[in-house]
Amino acid sequence: TAADVLAKIKDANAEMRSLFLNSLGHVGDGGNDYGLIVRAFEPAITLVDRSDNAGSTQIRSHADGAIWFLRDVTNDMSIGHSDNTTTKVFVKFTLGGPVFYNNSSAEIGRITSAGFVGAGSGLTGVNADKLGGLSKSSFLRTDAGNYKIRMGSDASGNFDGLIFDDATNVFKFIADQADDVEFAYGNIHAGRLRLNATNDLSLSSTAHAFQIGRTDDYNLGMDNNEIQARRNGVGYGLYLNSDGGNVYVNGSRVATDASSISDVRLGAEVQTLFAIDTGVTTWYRAATGFVLTGVRIHWQYADDVMSGYKSRPIQKFINGSWVTIAQV
Structure with a gap:
């Protein structure tokens, strides 16, 4: 019974092995059927009281003097002053809403699903939508109709820095409004490319420019x-x-096409013999594309008479084959 429980609590040497609370009430609300209440008015559980006596600290349940407490009011869990409103809360966690330091009217630090972190209105564009989801990612996001994310300075009137254009999926380095370097669709576009490495190139080198x-x-x-x-x-x-x-x-x-001549040579030698005792003057010519490479001399009637010759063709190497040259 309740009387037995109170009796054991008052007895400093008593041992209470179990306590069953079957009430359907909620701690901190205005109902009457509470399972367990440790409070004066608000907060529900109060620890480390700010005492009215200078230099002393007490642990007690008090409506107006608590320095630290946990409270559940309209889905808020707060750590701070015991005031029933949020104006004196130091740290507040709202289910499905913001987490902020100090209080809701003077936001020194705030993280919300709306997407900003920092003092006052914060730095817009830091999206925390996925922090509680599976992806748990952070990213910069542009507003509708404003597709560029800029990082740099425009103090001189001309923007210098980095720009990502979400509309065209292009990442640029900008100097005085000029697209110095641009990354787009796996390609790099730049006006000039200068590589200053001085390492020597070899078959196995990896540090060349x-x-x-x-x-x-x-x-x-x-x-x-x-x-x-x-x-x-x-x-x-x-x-x-x-x-x-x-x-x-x-x-x-x-020339780099297949019709260019890459080499020239004299082909295999050919021998030509003829009769000398004919009493007729005759011309013997080498074949087309051939040049004379040797003469056979025969002595007859106290005179030198040619009785044969040798020749070789002039050949060119073209389109993978040796070909004898033509003749005019």
């Missing part, structure tokens, strides 16, 4: 005065595809 391609696969490396085609640390062929245009080296045009 510029490279296209993966180091462990096909790549084209470049330093201050060298270009090298490589494949995973091994030299590889460098292909210049002109697609009908011309390639110039040191001011001279270098």
Whole structure:
């Protein structure tokens, strides 16, 4: 019974092993059926009282003097003064609403689902919508119709800094209203690109100034005065595809299509013999595209007579084959 419980509480040496409270009332409301109440008026539970006696601290339940308490009023949990209103609350947590320090009328620090943090009205645009959700992310968000997020200074009248344009998904570095560098859709756009690394290019180097391609696969490396085609640390062929245009080296045009001649040679030697005792003067000519490489001399009737010759074709290497040149 209630009388038994009170008797055990008054007895300092008594041991109370269990206490069952079956009331349906709520602590801190105005009803009459309370399960357990430790309070004077408000707050429901009061600890560490601000005593009226200077230099002393008491623990007591008091309506007007509590320094610290937890209170549930209209879905608010507050830590601060015992006043029933929110004007003297130091820290307040509102279910589904804001968390702020000091009080609701003088917001020194505030975080709300509306999206701002800081003194007074705060820094707008810091979105905390997802802090209680699965993503738990923080991001900068623009208002409808204002798609640019700026980071920088416009004191000179011209904006200098960074801009993200949510409407076009473009990230820019801006200097005096000029788009110096722009990142968009996986591409980098810039007026100039200067690389100052001085490391030498080699088959295995990785610190050279510029490279296209993966180091462990096909790549084209470049330093201050060298270009090298490589494949995973091994030299590889460098292909210049002109697609009908011309390639110039040191001011001279270098043909790159399949019709260009890459080499010239003399072909296999051919021997031609003929009779000398005919009494007729005759011309013997080498075949088309051939040049004379040897003559056979025969002595007859105290005179030197040619009785044969050898020749070789002039050949060009074109489109992967050796071809004998034509003759006018």
